Amino acid sequence: MKNVVYVIMFLLFFSSVLFSQTIWLDEIDLSAIESGWGSPHANKSIEDNPLTIAGKTFERGIGTHAVSTLLLKLDGKGKSFSAFVGVDGETKSEKASIEFFVLGDKNVLWQSGVLKINDEAKKIELDITGIKQLGLLVTGSTDGIDYDHADWCDAEIELIENVPLSNLVTKRGIEPYILTPKPSDNPKINSAKVFGVRPGNPFLYTIAATGKRPMSFGADNLPDGLTIDKTTGQITGKVEQRGDYTVTLTAENEFGHAERELLISVGDKIALTPPMGWNSWNCWACAVDDAKVRASADAMVSSGLVNHGWTYVNIDDCWEIKPDAPEPELQGEARDKDGLINTNKKFPDMKALSDYVHSKGLKLGIYSGPGPLTCAGFTASYKYEEQDAKQYAAWGIDYLKYDWCSYNEIAKDRSLPELKKPYSVMRGALDKVPRDIVYSLCQYGMGNVWEWGAEVGGNCWRTTGDITDTWASMSRIGFNQAGHEAYAKPGNWNDPDMLVVGLVGWGPQLHPSRLTPDEQYTHISLWSLLASPLLIGCDLSRMDDFTLNLLTNDEVIEINQDPLGKQASRIYEQDGKQIWVKELEDGSKAVGLFYVDTRERKSPPDYFDWEKKDKTTITLNAADIGITGKFSVRDVWRQKDIGVFENSFQTEAPYHGVALLRVAGVKEKMD
Numbered sequence: 215m216k217n218v219v220y221v222i223m224f225l226l227f228f229s230s231v232l233f234s235q236t237i238w239l240d241e242i243d244l245s246a247i248e249s250g251w252g253s254p255h256a257n258k259s260i261e262d263n264p265l266t267i268a269g270k271t272f273e274r275g276i277g278t279h280a281v282s283t284l285l286l287k288l289d290g291k292g293k294s295f296s297a298f299v300g301v302d303g304e305t306k307s308e309k310a311s312i313e314f315f316v317l318g319d320k321n322v323l324w325q326s327g328v329l330k331i332n333d334e335a336k337k338i339e340l341d342i343t344g345i346k347q348l349g350l351l352v353t354g355s356t357d358g359i360d361y362d363h364a365d366w367c368d369a370e371i372e373l374i375e376n377v378p379l380s381n382l383v384t385k386r387g388i389e390p391y392i393l394t395p396k397p398s399d400n401p402k403i404n405s406a407k408v409f410g411v412r413p414g415n416p417f418l419y420t421i422a423a424t425g426k427r428p429m430s431f432g433a434d435n436l437p438d439g440l441t442i443d444k445t446t447g448q449i450t451g452k453v454e455q456r457g458d459y460t461v462t463l464t465a466e467n468e469f470g471h472a473e474r475e476l477l478i479s480v481g482d483k484i485a486l487t488p489p490m491g492w493n494s495w496n497c498w499a500c501a502v503d504d505a506k507v508r509a510s511a512d513a514m515v516s517s518g519l520v521n522h523g524w525t526y527v528n529i530d531d532c533w534e535i536k537p538d539a540p541e542p543e544l545q546g547e548a549r550d551k552d553g554l555i556n557t558n559k560k561f562p563d564m565k566a567l568s569d570y571v572h573s574k575g576l577k578l579g580i581y582s583g584p585g586p587l588t589c590a591g592f593t594a595s596y597k598y599e600e601q602d603a604k605q606y607a608a609w610g611i612d613y614l615k616y617d618w619c620s621y622n623e624i625a626k627d628r629s630l631p632e633l634k635k636p637y638s639v640m641r642g643a644l645d646k647v648p649r650d651i652v653y654s655l656c657q658y659g660m661g662n663v664w665e666w667g668a669e670v671g672g673n674c675w676r677t678t679g680d681i682t683d684t685w686a687s688m689s690r691i692g693f694n695q696a697g698h699e700a701y702a703k704p705g706n707w708n709d710p711d712m713l714v715v716g717l718v719g720w721g722p723q724l725h726p727s728r729l730t731p732d733e734q735y736t737h738i739s740l741w742s743l744l745a746s747p748l749l750i751g752c753d754l755s756r757m758d759d760f761t762l763n764l765l766t767n768d769e770v771i772e773i774n775q776d777p778l779g780k781q782a783s784r785i786y787e788q789d790g791k792q793i794w795v796k797e798l799e800d801g802s803k804a805v806g807l808f809y810v811d812t813r814e815r816k817s818p819p820d821y822f823d824w825e826k827k828d829k830t831t832i833t834l835n836a837a838d839i840g841i842t843g844k845f846s847v848r849d850v851w852r853q854k855d856i857g858v859f860e861n862s863f864q865t866e867a868p869y870h871g872v873a874l875l876r877v878a879g880v881k882e883k884m885d
């Protein structure tokens with residue numbers, strides 16, 4: 215008998231050794247991790263350095279960034295979880311403060327307490343027997359997520375039996391699906407209905423129109439000084455006389471004729487509708503060069519984006535000389551003898567580049583900052599603001615993103631006068647040059663920039679830190695814009711950062727956006743409702759049909775570009791559902807019904823969607839958007855009328871997705 219017990223014990227021991235499996239966290243599909251910034255890396259920090267906590271380097275693990283969530287499906291097959299956690303030292307910032315949590319089926323099994331930059335790694339050793347879902351969470355403690363680089367080092371899960379890695383993570387996303395019908399062959403004009411220019415400054419407005427080519431364009435009643443190129447639809451010249459001019463644009467092809475009125479306003483205001491275009495940062499970051507910018511301009515035309523009003527091609531950081539850079543192509547004199555800024559070797563001729571971009575009817579943007587160096591350590595404008603503005607104008611630049619970063623060392627403090635000062639200085643310099651340059655402030659929302667961005671002459675201002683292609687980042691930024699609507703108006707826009715659809719990656723390696731298709735519909739719908747600048751952040755030369763569909767629905771774009779210039783407000787938020795409404799010029803309303811499911815995060819379990827529902831029903835009460843009587847509802851993504859309703863309208867929205875509608879009161883016929 216004794217022997218039988220021994221044999222059984224031996225077999226149990228043997229089978230547990232034989233069948234148990236150890237999984238390193240760095241082996242799983244990292245796209246399952248949501249991080250508040252950047253892309254998590256296996257065996258590297260979030261910024262791709264060796265994993266290092268308080269000076270100690272670890273070979274294995276995951277580098278991520280708060281707020282970071284990962285939900286693993288163990289189905290009771292877990293045995294133990296162990297790891298060392300802490301703040302990665304790469305930022306060297308005292309501001310880093312994070313807290314790690316391990317959750318088992320909604321219960322906190324372990325928590326680190328607040329960890330700071332030089333705190334030793336904390337060891338986790340947990341029995342996870344019987345746990346169905348294991349949640350790994352990093353929060354930004356109580357001071358936000360700035361500098362919160364978080365490492366899970368030597369992180370191992372022991373299982374009682376073999377489980378394929380792919381079964382452990384919830385596969386994010388479903389197949390992309392296209393909602394919008396392709397534009398017809400008939401001509402249709404899509405470009406903005408209002409356009410502002412300063413008297414005497416160079417004018418460029420390209421008629422954006424869909425329809426079969428060849429197409430011939432016209433513009434009746436152009437003010438003196440402007441002419442139209444009938445084959446390209448480019449209107450150019452200069453208008454000296456202030457005033458509002460109503461012009462009739464026309465487009466004609468073998469299938470028909472289209473007309474649309476354009477109001478040209480010659481005065482002090484530009485950017486009368488939110489700027490639309492592309493920016494190099496979210497795809498190429500510092501891997502940007504002249505060829506990539508030209509390729510983007512080419513693709514903006516060849517993909518047809520230009521026919522929907524996309525205009526700006528903006529170079530972000532890394533075109534300047536980088537003092538002390540090891541790379542030869544970045545070295546050189548930062549400025550010439552007159553203090554005019556030099557480009558690095560990746561941009562051999564900025565004027566030629568701008569001529570190239572303009573020849574396509576597009577506009578060129580550039581990037582600098584008020585400090586001595588840009589965020590990526592390249593030469594910026596401190597004490598050379600006038601020379602820089604002059605140089606941009608001479609090159610033919612149309613857009614300037616002006617990024618705070620190293621001005622931190624110059625500013626005495628974060629008081630309002632100190633926050634405003636450098637932006638007013640560059641405004642003054644831009645006002646001295648004979649060119650319309652859209653002025654985009656980038657200082658991540660400090661001092662409630664939305665309250666004074668217009669006062670210092672900004673055409674738009676970033677209201678947040680950097681976006682990344684995760685639901686956590688995009689939804690937090692987007693849905694946090696509630697309350698900023700009072701400050702948006704023609705010429706002055708809140709900017710919740712650039713778009714993260716398509717192939718992104720902060721270069722040179724790119725990956726498809728980690729947002730699910732429904733999350734991407736939410737992203738574009740919300741940014742349109744928010745009257746945000748729309749700056750595409752992906753590689754334009756490699757867009758798939760889904761991405762192109764997201765960016766070329768003219769009814770969605772029209773919501774963003776509406777001449778009234780109102781930003782949507784949130785009118786409803788409950789049970790993970792939100793309703794946002796934007797007033798439009800014709801008296802109708804754009805309405806977004808979102809199934810957000812970001813419940814208020816009061817405690818660690820709230821960070822996870824433990825029981826995710828595929829869709830939900832959302833009800834819009836007409837009275838809540840100021841409509842009485844009957845109203846018509848149009849599905850904007852499908853470009854289809856849904857019908858006429860009274861009092862309320864109900865529809866389904868997918869998980870993390872949206873129903874985007876255009877709603878208008880219907881006048882009852884008198885008998």
Ligand code: GLA
Nearest residue numbers: 495530531589590617656680
């Ligand atoms: C900051 C900005 C980004 C980008 C980089 C460039 O992080 O917020 O949008 O411009 O700098 O270095």
